[in-house]
Amino acid sequence: MQRSMLEVKKLKKYYPAKGPGFLKARTATKAVDGVDFTLDCGETLGLVGESGCGKSTLARLIVGLIKPTEGDIYFEGRSISDMTRGDMRRVRRDIQFVFQDPYASLNPRMTVGNIVGEPLKIHRLVKDKYRKDRIRELFDLVGLEPQHMSRYPHQLSSGQRQRIGIARALAVSPRLIVCDEPVSALDVSVQAQIINLLQDLKQRLGLTYLFIAHDLGVIGHISDRVAVMYMGRIVEIAHRDRLFGSPAHPYTKALLSATPAAHPKHRKERRIPEGEVTGSGCLNGGCRFRNRCPGAVPLCDEAEPELFDLGGGHLCACHRVKGTHRF
Amino acid sequence: MGEIVLSVKGLKTYFYTKSGVVPAVDGLDLELERGETLGIVGESGCGKSTAALSIMGLIPSTEGRVEQGEILFKGRNLVTLPRVEMRKIRGREISMVFQEPMTSLNPVLTIGRQVAEVFVVHRGLNQREALKETIKMLSLVGLPMPELRLREYSHQLSGGMRQRVMIAMALACKPDVLIADEPTSALDVTVQAQILQLINELKERLGTAIILITHDLGVVAEAAEKVLVMYAGKAVEYSDVNGIFDNPEHPYTKGLLASIPGHKKHGQRLDVMEGSTPNPGDHSGGCRFYPRCRYARGICRTSEPELFDLGGGHLCACHFV
Numbered sequence: 313m314q315r316s317m318l319e320v321k322k323l324k325k326y327y328p329a330k331g332p333g334f335l336k337a338r339t340a341t342k343a344v345d346g347v348d349f350t351l352d353c354g355e356t357l358g359l360v361g362e363s364g365c366g367k368s369t370l371a372r373l374i375v376g377l378i379k380p381t382e383g384d385i386y387f388e389g390r391s392i393s394d395m396t397r398g399d400m401r402r403v404r405r406d407i408q409f410v411f412q413d414p415y416a417s418l419n420p421r422m423t424v425g426n427i428v429g430e431p432l433k434i435h436r437l438v439k440d441k442y443r444k445d446r447i448r449e450l451f452d453l454v455g456l457e458p459q460h461m462s463r464y465p466h467q468l469s470s471g472q473r474q475r476i477g478i479a480r481a482l483a484v485s486p487r488l489i490v491c492d493e494p495v496s497a498l499d500v501s502v503q504a505q506i507i508n509l510l511q512d513l514k515q516r517l518g519l520t521y522l523f524i525a526h527d528l529g530v531i532g533h534i535s536d537r538v539a540v541m542y543m544g545r546i547v548e549i550a551h552r553d554r555l556f557g558s559p560a561h562p563y564t565k566a567l568l569s570a571t572p573a574a575h576p577k578h579r580k581e582r583r584i585p586e587g588e589v590t591g592s593g594c595l596n597g598g599c600r601f602r603n604r605c606p607g608a609v610p611l612c613d614e615a616e617p618e619l620f621d622l623g624g625g626h627l628c629a630c631h632r633v634k635g636t637h638r639f
Numbered sequence: 640m641g642e643i644v645l646s647v648k649g650l651k652t653y654f655y656t657k658s659g660v661v662p663a664v665d666g667l668d669l670e671l672e673r674g675e676t677l678g679i680v681g682e683s684g685c686g687k688s689t690a691a692l693s694i695m696g697l698i699p700s701t702e703g704r705v706e707q708g709e710i711l712f713k714g715r716n717l718v719t720l721p722r723v724e725m726r727k728i729r730g731r732e733i734s735m736v737f738q739e740p741m742t743s744l745n746p747v748l749t750i751g752r753q754v755a756e757v758f759v760v761h762r763g764l765n766q767r768e769a770l771k772e773t774i775k776m777l778s779l780v781g782l783p784m785p786e787l788r789l790r791e792y793s794h795q796l797s798g799g800m801r802q803r804v805m806i807a808m809a810l811a812c813k814p815d816v817l818i819a820d821e822p823t824s825a826l827d828v829t830v831q832a833q834i835l836q837l838i839n840e841l842k843e844r845l846g847t848a849i850i851l852i853t854h855d856l857g858v859v860a861e862a863a864e865k866v867l868v869m870y871a872g873k874a875v876e877y878s879d880v881n882g883i884f885d886n887p888e889h890p891y892t893k894g895l896l897a898s899i900p901g902h903k904k905h906g907q908r909l910d911v912m913e914g915s916t917p918n919p920g921d922h923s924g925g926c927r928f929y930p931r932c933r934y935a936r937g938i939c940r941t942s943e944p945e946l947f948d949l950g951g952g953h954l955c956a957c958h959f960v
Contacts, residue, residue, distance in 0.1 A: 362827035362828065362829065363827055469915045470915070471915050472915075499682035499683055499854065499915070499916055500682060500854065500856070500895055500898045500899065501682060501894060501895065501898050501911065501912045501915070501916070502915050502916075503898065503900075504897075504898035504899075504900065504909040504910075504911040504912075505911045505913075507900055507909055508908050508909055508911060511906075511908070526827070526828065527828075528828070528902070529857075529899060529900045529901045529902070530900050532900070532901055532902025532903075532905060533900030533901055533902065533904055533905055533909075534900070534905075552902060552905065556902045566829055567828060567829065569832070570828045570829040570831065570832035571828055571832075571857070572831075572832075572835075572855070572857030572858055572860060572861040573857065573860045573861055574857065574860060574899070574901060575860055575884050576860045576861075576863075576880040576881055576884055577881065577884075578860075579860070579861060582832055582836065584829055584832045584833055584836065585829055588797045588798070588799050588800075588827070588829075588830055589827070
């Protein structure tokens with residue numbers, strides 16, 4: 313039995329609507345609205361969803377960049393919100409973050425060597441005289457040459473910049489890395505290099521990933537389990553073979569059906585849901601997908617479906633799936 | 640073989656910057672048949688968008704120009720056409736859909752006015768007739784409640800609806816050629832599928848030939864009949880879509896296909912091309928792909944391969960194919 317590394321319980325993050333008005337509380341943006349999942353040691357959990365579904369907010373909550381409105385995050389069984397500052401500092405080293413756009417997340421006035429060395433300084437991990445050696449080691453780990461150390465971010469290609477972003481995350485020897493769309497801004501050929509690098513690092517260093525992407529190809533390639541998010545909630549979570557082979561939730565089915573074919577011979581008749589993701593304020597109560605769902609029933613208007621175990625760790629939040637499931 | 644509506648020969652488009660001349664498109668040939676969809680694939684900086692802007696005559700004259708080559712459309716060379724004539728063609732006979740609909744729609748004009756303008760300018764209709772046509776066009780592209788949308792502004796629409804409006808404008812005059820530059824790259828995958836489906840349906844209905852520019856081979860697999868693969872300002876391979884996916888010949892095309900991750904390849908290492916896409920103008924003679932090519936030999940460094948017909952209209956520019 314694997315130990316769970318991270319456990320997220322009923323996590324919520326609401327952003328209050330700006331401006332005056334007594335309906336404030338009602339119109340708050342519910343970016344993350346009740347998310348539960350666990351992440352085991354050494355696994356890669358893929359988190360997929362369309363823009364605005366709350367996946368990046370969830371990532372920021374987990375690394376502690378923002379505070380949750382409600383709910384809790386447990387790292388190795390301990391609640392992060394109850395931690396003292398000293399403990400939190402320790403946890404920050406264990407959980408690191410890789411951002412989507414390496415250009416925006418690297419200080420343009422620092423050499424990339426200093427960027428990678430900064431976490432070492434902040435966490436006082438190596439003596440000053442050994443810092444350079446450690447940086448060189450990290451550069452080697454992510455496939456960069458030592459002579460790159462004195463360059464500035466704008467002098468590197470986008471793939472090299474993302475390698476710097478990864479080296480910086482690795483500097484403090486983390487155990488969990490939250491990758492928020494780490495390859496989405498890259499060209500296909502460079503994207504493949506970074507995916508390979510992330511997989512190699514996982515094996516060599518025994519890392520655990522929470523991997524966020526909107527691209528199902530990337531998610532299916534790298535993840536052990538996949539969670540699908542829709543409007544602030546996880547609607548389905550399963551082992552990747554189950555999720556791609558026999559998806560249960562109508563939204564997951566729609567996503568898979570909408571993904572372009574890998575080969576022109578596999579062009580298919582699609583069942584694409586009508587419409588687009590609506591703002592989170594306008595669907596009060598009931599299932600969030602009901603206005604786009606081809607199989608919505610009256611119950612979907614009344615009650616919000618909860619995640620329900622279909623067996624083998626395949627969870628799905630849909631009334632109709634639950635109704636037709638045989639125990 | 641169908642009738643050829645557009646043919647580009649030896650197109651070279653150069654930009655002039657402080658740091659020198661940038662040959663964004665450096666000798667491109669292509670032919671487009673009536674009613675077909677040609678996918679142009681390549682990574683950033685390969686010149687695919689510049690090629691599109693050259694065809695449209697939209698290269699800003701302060702920054703660059705078409706240096707050489709011809710763009711033949713209905714017997715006329717668009718490169719040498721006077722601006723007044725080009726304005727009559729642009730938007731009526733050849734039109735374009737851009738990647739980011741938010742930045743290509745005017746935020747201070749209503750949707751109705753913007754789409755109606757096409758009918759006023761190109762077909763000489765009066766406002767009332769133009770609005771009637773606009774409503775027809777908007778419902779053709781599947782915009783719900785078009786009468787209401789007329790009075791709305793672009794920020795009130797979702798990304799998918801904005802792209803539908805762009806398509807409505809582009810197809811308003813039933814052009815012979817539609818150039819779609821990354822039309823779905825800014826959209827979510829479910830919306831992307833809707834838009835691709837729409838473009839395909841309209842093509843069938845109106846018989847428009849489409850140049851579909853994308854970096855996404857999935858989009859090509861989904862919507863194109865012919866494919867042109869570009870690398871560093873030049874075409875490296877051209878074939879019908881099955882040929883590209885079944886028998887890719889150029890090492891770059893093979894590399895691109897092998898780089899695509901997927902559920903079925905889980906856990907395997909992706910077969911990658913080392914290095915990254917070159918900046919335009921970085922090369923000096925020889926094959927542009929040779930620094931990244933695993934099959935490169937001496938000849939690749941010294942002489943630049945030309946497109947060569949492998950039979951059945953499958954062209955490839957590589958010394959070893």
